[in-house]
Amino acid sequence: MSIDLSEFHDVFFEECSEGLDVMESGLLELDHTTDSEDINAIFRAAHSIKGGSASFGFMEISSFTHVMETLLDEIRDGRRDITRDGIDLLLASVDVLRGMVAAARDEQAYDQPVIDEVHQKLESMLVTQTKVDTGIAEQKEDTASETVQICEKANVPREADQRITSWSINFKPDASLLRAGNEPSRIFRELMRLGELTVEADVSAIPPLSEIDPENCYIGWSLSLETSASREEIEELFSWVADESDLEIACAATRQKLPDTDVEPGTGKQAPIVSAETPGEVLVEASADVTPNVQDQPAEKANTSQVTKVAEATKNKSVSSGSGKESGSIRVAIDKVDELINLVGELVITQSMLSQTGVDLANSEAGHFDKLRDGLTQLERNTRELQESVLQIRMLPISFSFSRFPRLVRDLSSKIGKQVELTMTGEQTEVDKTVLEKIGDPLIHLVRNSLDHGIETPEVRKAAGKPETGRLELLAYHEGGDIIIKVIDDGAGLNRENIITKAMEKGLIGETEDLTDERVYNLIFAPGFSTAEQVSDVSGRGVGMDVVRRNVRDLGGNVSINSNDGAGSTVTIRLPLTLAILDGQLARIGEETYIISLVSIVETLQMQKESISSFTGQSELYRLRDEYIPIIRLSELFGTKSGKKNLEDGLLIVVEADGQHHGLFVDELLGQQQVVIKSLESNFTHIQGIAGATILGDGKVALIIDIPGLIQRYSKQCQQNECLLGAVS
Amino acid sequence: MNTTQTQAAEKTTGSAIETDNRLDQYLTFLLAGEEYGIDILRVQEIRGWSGATPIPNMPDFILGVMNLRGTVVPVIDLRKYLKLESIPFGKTTVVIVARITDADEQSERTMGIVVDAVSEVHNIASTDMKPAPEFGGALNTDAIKGLATRDEKMLIILEIDALMNNGVEQILNASEQE
Numbered sequence: 001m002s003i004d005l006s007e008f009h010d011v012f013f014e015e016c017s018e019g020l021d022v023m024e025s026g027l028l029e030l031d032h033t034t035d036s037e038d039i040n041a042i043f044r045a046a047h048s049i050k051g052g053s054a055s056f057g058f059m060e061i062s063s064f065t066h067v068m069e070t071l072l073d074e075i076r077d078g079r080r081d082i083t084r085d086g087i088d089l090l091l092a093s094v095d096v097l098r099g100m101v102a103a104a105r106d107e108q109a110y111d112q113p114v115i116d117e118v119h120q121k122l123e124s125m126l127v128t129q130t131k132v133d134t135g136i137a138e139q140k141e142d143t144a145s146e147t148v149q150i151c152e153k154a155n156v157p158r159e160a161d162q163r164i165t166s167w168s169i170n171f172k173p174d175a176s177l178l179r180a181g182n183e184p185s186r187i188f189r190e191l192m193r194l195g196e197l198t199v200e201a202d203v204s205a206i207p208p209l210s211e212i213d214p215e216n217c218y219i220g221w222s223l224s225l226e227t228s229a230s231r232e233e234i235e236e237l238f239s240w241v242a243d244e245s246d247l248e249i250a251c252a253a254t255r256q257k258l259p260d261t262d263v264e265p266g267t268g269k270q271a272p273i274v275s276a277e278t279p280g281e282v283l284v285e286a287s288a289d290v291t292p293n294v295q296d297q298p299a300e301k302a303n304t305s306q307v308t309k310v311a312e313a314t315k316n317k318s319v320s321s322g323s324g325k326e327s328g329s330i331r332v333a334i335d336k337v338d339e340l341i342n343l344v345g346e347l348v349i350t351q352s353m354l355s356q357t358g359v360d361l362a363n364s365e366a367g368h369f370d371k372l373r374d375g376l377t378q379l380e381r382n383t384r385e386l387q388e389s390v391l392q393i394r395m396l397p398i399s400f401s402f403s404r405f406p407r408l409v410r411d412l413s414s415k416i417g418k419q420v421e422l423t424m425t426g427e428q429t430e431v432d433k434t435v436l437e438k439i440g441d442p443l444i445h446l447v448r449n450s451l452d453h454g455i456e457t458p459e460v461r462k463a464a465g466k467p468e469t470g471r472l473e474l475l476a477y478h479e480g481g482d483i484i485i486k487v488i489d490d491g492a493g494l495n496r497e498n499i500i501t502k503a504m505e506k507g508l509i510g511e512t513e514d515l516t517d518e519r520v521y522n523l524i525f526a527p528g529f530s531t532a533e534q535v536s537d538v539s540g541r542g543v544g545m546d547v548v549r550r551n552v553r554d555l556g557g558n559v560s561i562n563s564n565d566g567a568g569s570t571v572t573i574r575l576p577l578t579l580a581i582l583d584g585q586l587a588r589i590g591e592e593t594y595i596i597s598l599v600s601i602v603e604t605l606q607m608q609k610e611s612i613s614s615f616t617g618q619s620e621l622y623r624l625r626d627e628y629i630p631i632i633r634l635s636e637l638f639g640t641k642s643g644k645k646n647l648e649d650g651l652l653i654v655v656e657a658d659g660q661h662h663g664l665f666v667d668e669l670l671g672q673q674q675v676v677i678k679s680l681e682s683n684f685t686h687i688q689g690i691a692g693a694t695i696l697g698d699g700k701v702a703l704i705i706d707i708p709g710l711i712q713r714y715s716k717q718c719q720q721n722e723c724l725l726g727a728v729s
Numbered sequence: 730m731n732t733t734q735t736q737a738a739e740k741t742t743g744s745a746i747e748t749d750n751r752l753d754q755y756l757t758f759l760l761a762g763e764e765y766g767i768d769i770l771r772v773q774e775i776r777g778w779s780g781a782t783p784i785p786n787m788p789d790f791i792l793g794v795m796n797l798r799g800t801v802v803p804v805i806d807l808r809k810y811l812k813l814e815s816i817p818f819g820k821t822t823v824v825i826v827a828r829i830t831d832a833d834e835q836s837e838r839t840m841g842i843v844v845d846a847v848s849e850v851h852n853i854a855s856t857d858m859k860p861a862p863e864f865g866g867a868l869n870t871d872a873i874k875g876l877a878t879r880d881e882k883m884l885i886i887l888e889i890d891a892l893m894n895n896g897v898e899q900i901l902n903a904s905e906q907e
Contacts, residue, residue, distance in 0.1 A: 346798075346799050349799075592783065638786070639785055678800065682800070682801075683801065683802050683839045684784075684802075687784060690785070693801045699796055700780070700782060700796065701781070701793075701795060701796050701801055703784070
């Protein structure tokens with residue numbers, strides 16, 4: 001019978017990458033401590049990947065993992081010291097595996113030389129240290145296959161000091177055993193792998209043929225097993241049938257196994273093995289199959305130990321899953337969640353439409369529709385709650401993004417010869433999946449920057465009176481409706497003079513400008529800006545920071561930097577929790593409705609004629625208290641024909657972006673509401689100044705204004721008009 | 730505007746011509762008195778014109794975006810796109826919602842195309858299609874799959890991806906220039 005396994009592939013790949021993550025973080029943990037639980041966790045992960053890949057037919061992955069597993073096994077048993085080289089190699093193997101898994105998923109071939117190289121290294125590491133105590137195994141190398149070899153090397157020494165126990169097992173299944181699809185002969189076959197097995201069937205309970213129910217099991221078995229396996233391993237094999245049978249496992253005798261003595265083939269107790277392949281049909285076989293052939297002994301032995309390992313691993317797994325916390329999560333395809341979110345979004349729209357109609361109706365009929373109104377209020381509340389909880393589904397802890405940094409920091413710091421200690425706080429802070437995915441790259445840039453430019457070499461640090469090991473901190477927490485992520489280092493900080501010199505060279509600022517610290521630090525976000533004296537492959541090409549800012553802005557957030565010369569710098573990223581909804585202010589311009597994020601609005605006011613002044617005849621400023629605010633006429637900027645022309649007739653919405661205020665001139669304000677953000681890009685394209693679109697209660701599309709983008713667009717237009725915005729402070 | 734769709738479907742039956750070749754179905758529409766056809770498998774639905782929200786600083790053939798059951802879809806005025814004379818939208822004006830594959834064949838986008846009216850669904854075998862001669866005008870020859878004749882009238886069968894990709898490029902350029 002063949003089952004199409006391909007539909008399970010996705011799950012397998014996901015499990016693989018989870019397993020690899022576990023391995024990676026575990027390996028990094030080994031740098032600091034040698035907790036046996038960590039090693040076990042790594043081992044388990046490797047083992048499940050091996051098992052999974054073998055059953056799904058990814059033999060390359062399976063055999064590669066096998067070698068890793070062998071190495072890990074030795075570490076776990078304390079037969080091998082944990083060295084930095086070893087960890088490096090294992091980390092490299094994790095990378096290769098990840099590549100292989102990715103290649104398998106995309107149905108492509110992974111770079112074979114890379115696999116071979118790491119495979120070779122693993123093998124040679126295995127050989128170098130275990131050679132001494134595997135004299136016996138080596139003699140058999142010629143005949144045994146490669147896989148067997150490795151097993152033997154890994155396990156022969158262990159076997160040598162293991163005890164052989166004779167177990168007597170009394171197995172009396174319930175009559176219903178076979179109906180549940182259990183097959184005693186399979187259990188016996190597994191037991192044979194553990195050691196030498198003799199089986200005796202007790203057929204006394206079989207009724208006369210006329211009374212036999214062919215689906216019942218009437219046979220009991222008494223088995224005796226000589227094995228080095230533990231009681232748990234034997235019980236494990238019976239775990240499926242334990243509830244449906246009387247099972248007694250007793251220890252008959254124990255003796256020390258001599259390393260050189262092969263297990264003697266059982267000759268005396270050639271008891272018949274009863275196989276119940278077909279229910280009701282009783283087959284009696286000679287026990288020739290039961291007794292292992294003498295010539296097969298080495299392979300058999302290797303097999304045994306392999307099974308032992310499997311059983312142990314399974315045991316470990318069950319123990320840990322029992323003691324570990326149940327996270328209580330399910331795996332759901334993101335499409336399904338998005339679909340759900342979309343539907344709820346639609347529901348919100350429908351609800352607001354109904355609500356509006358209901359209010360109109362209730363007002364016009366003077367109270368006749370109180371119940372309708374109550375119902376609609378109820379509906380509104382329920383819809384909101386539903387929407388909130390559905391949106392929660394997309395929220396993931398930021399640790400998904402943070403988890404790669406220990407590795408990154410470790411690799412990078414050793415590469416550039418710096419000592420860095422990474423601390424991460426607030427990893428459980430939850431954030432929308434999309435935000436999470438898009439924040440990864442900017443964070444990598446920031447961390448690399450801190451390592452490369454921020455934290456100094458140990459010598460420099462020592463000279464400056466700082467501890468040789470630099471500190472790098474990643475911090476995440478919620479504040480209001482936003483998530484704040486900070487990258488803090490205690491390195492050299494930003495050099496104000498350097499930045500100013502570089503900025504002047506690049507013509508970003510004029511010679512005589514008096515700049516605030518904030519302004520200076522913001523300069524490093526300009527495209528192509530780098531103060532690194534030499535370009536390294538780590539950073540210094542000046543493409544990092546502007547990418548960071550752009551990505552963060554695309555997510556509707558902002559990034560700022562703070563620095564103390566000599567004492568380090570802090571980069572703060574502020575992001576909205578979710579990209580799916582937004583608290584918006586609806587504003588009308590001409591016939592169109594636009595939405596402005598409430599977060600960016602400072603205030604809205606009616607303009608006084610005497611406070612409006614024009615500037616070089618082209619742009620207008622509004623004097624608000626002690627500040628001159630540029631007025632952006634949205635209808636002109638967007639090229640819409642309609643809309644009010646006279647500033648005093650409309651309203652000015654004062655918005656803030658990057659610490660600067662601008663005023664948006666609109667016809668009137670319509671109301672505030674939570675809007676579901678729809679992408680313009682999926683079917684259209686990104687438009688500067690527009691963050692997306694939403695659908696209003698009447699089914700019409702309204703555009704959501706992206707304030708920073710809009711201001712950029714405005715400045716660009718001003719520059720084209722030879723308008724000097726720089727003079728406005 | 731389901732009625733339009735049903736009408737179009739009803740007319741189908743009459744025009745089926747049996748040939749040995751595989752018949753492809755084409756939805757035809759009218760534009761300035763000419764009849765054009767597009768692969769019906771690309772057509773998602775046909776809707777009556779119900780307005781669109783204008784998008785700032787876009788080429789004039791972009792009428793804006795509309796709400797297609799929760800997705801925001803751009804709408805193109807095919808007359809303006811093909812540099813034909815504009816006429817006021819009337820009762821028969823419809824939006825053909827079609828799926829367009831990008832030039833890089835990586836992504837697919839849904840677009841609304843405004844035409845004067847939908848006409849029929851024709852079954853046309855590829856052998857019945859004549860290659861288009863080289864001619865000037867707004868229509869690139871790449872965008873024409875071929876010419877077919879039905880009821881003594883010429884049908885211009887369009888390759889919708891090639892037709893729209895030029896427009897998509899213009900849109901992308903417009904958004905980059907800003």
